[in-house]
Amino acid sequence: MTIPSKRNAAMTGGRIATLALLAAFTGGCIWVDDTSDLRMYVQQTQARPPGKIKPLPEFKPYEAFIYQGASLRDPFQPLIELVVEEEEAPPPSDLKPDTERPKDYLETFPIDSLSMVGTITSLDGGNLWALLKDPKGEVHRVSNGDHLGLDYGQVEAVSEQGIELVEIIENGRGGWMKRPRSIALPEEE
Numbered sequence: 297m298t299i300p301s302k303r304n305a306a307m308t309g310g311r312i313a314t315l316a317l318l319a320a321f322t323g324g325c326i327w328v329d330d331t332s333d334l335r336m337y338v339q340q341t342q343a344r345p346p347g348k349i350k351p352l353p354e355f356k357p358y359e360a361f362i363y364q365g366a367s368l369r370d371p372f373q374p375l376i377e378l379v380v381e382e383e384e385a386p387p388p389s390d391l392k393p394d395t396e397r398p399k400d401y402l403e404t405f406p407i408d409s410l411s412m413v414g415t416i417t418s419l420d421g422g423n424l425w426a427l428l429k430d431p432k433g434e435v436h437r438v439s440n441g442d443h444l445g446l447d448y449g450q451v452e453a454v455s456e457q458g459i460e461l462v463e464i465i466e467n468g469r470g471g472w473m474k475r476p477r478s479i480a481l482p483e484e485e
Contacts, residue, residue: 462476
């Protein structure tokens with residue numbers, strides 16, 4: 297009796313696996329002798345009335361355009377020559393914010409985030425204060441000369457309708473300029 301070697305056993309196993317795969321693939325290929333149902337379907341399909349195909353759209357023939365304005369003035373050239381004069385820069389101003397002054401609490405919020413909620417008057421009727429609500433929901437009393445906002449704003453006037461203030465902002469040319477702002481008391485509905 298001979299003992300099969302490992303090599304022969306591996307080859308025999310490989311052949312069996314190959315035959316099994318071949319049998320699986322060819323099992324799906326079945327020859328059918330009766331094709332009468334297929335012929336009946338083809339006859340039914342051919343017996344139906346044919347559908348209508350839309351005709352192709354008519355294309356207008358290309359009409360050439362001859363430009364007659366070649367001798368006219370170029371529309372992209374100005375009628376008269378423009379001379380741009382250098383604008384004189386305004387003299388530098390001495391205006392600048394006081395950065396040495398300690399900031400007030402309301403200078404930590406942008407003006408747009410502050411809202412006026414009312415006013416109060418002193419008992420003698422002399423002083424009028426505006427009441428501002430900050431984004432945290434706290435209400436603060438503001439009068440003329442108080443500072444608020446991120447752009448060095450200072451209150452100029454307080455009235456029953458709102459607050460007028462002036463901010464000091466950069467002018468884009470290395471200097472500073474004043475910008476008026478206001479906070480209005482919202483109208484009651």
